[in-house]
Amino acid sequence: xxxxxxxxxxxxxxxxxxxxxxxxxxxxxxxxxxxxxxxxxxxxxxxxxxxxxxxxxxxxxxxxxxxxxxxxxxxxxxxxxxxxxxxxxxxxxxxxxxxxxxxxxxxxxxxxxxxxxxxxxxxxxxxxxxxxxxxxxxxxxxxxxxxxxxxxxxxxxxxxxxxxxxxxxx
Numbered sequence: 001x002x003x004x005x006x007x008x009x010x011x012x013x014x015x016x017x018x019x020x021x022x023x024x025x026x027x028x029x030x031x032x033x034x035x036x037x038x039x040x041x042x043x044x045x046x047x048x049x050x051x052x053x054x055x056x057x058x059x060x061x062x063x064x065x066x067x068x069x070x071x072x073x074x075x076x077x078x079x080x081x082x083x084x085x086x087x088x089x090x091x092x093x094x095x096x097x098x099x100x101x102x103x104x105x106x107x108x109x110x111x112x113x114x115x116x117x118x119x120x121x122x123x124x125x126x127x128x129x130x131x132x133x134x135x136x137x138x139x140x141x142x143x144x145x146x147x148x149x150x151x152x153x154x155x156x157x158x159x160x161x162x163x164x165x166x167x168x169x170x
Contacts (some may be wrong), residue, residue, distance in 0.1 A: 003030040009064030020122030038069040051078035059125040068097035
């Protein structure tokens with residue numbers, strides 16, 4: 001079974017990652033969640049990162065705000081792909097976290113999502129896992145097809161409103 005680790009810099013980051021967690025569960029991906037701070041509990045972070053592969057984890061998603069060192073610290077401690085999710089908040093509304101995660105030094109990469117991009121982090125992890133899991137690949141394709149169908153239905157509804165003069169005012 002495919003497995004993803006989700007590490008939060010704080011339990012207050014859960015609202016950003018909960019939608020992604022639900023996506024992972026919907027795809028049938030086993031998920032291990034840990035709240036640990038790169039600064040306050042560095043030993044727990046290192047232990048998680050170093051033991052992740054032997055626990056069957058294939059991708060790690062790390063969400064953090066402010067200085068957001070968590071994804072980089074994890075990436076420095078494992079060869080597994082790490083996906084960073086900058087969390088909004090603070091004086092810079094998450095821009096500090098985004099810059100911290102996206103500016104990893106050469107040699108220790110972290111894939112970086114948008115600020116509060118927990119859903120896309122989960123979908124990105126599924127796409128990584130789908131490289132060697134045909135069932136996940138089929139499920140991901142079906143998910144994308146369903147998204148496209150929803151857009152087509154909304155387009156038809158909008159066109160019907162316009163045709164009958166019911167389009168919303170600007």
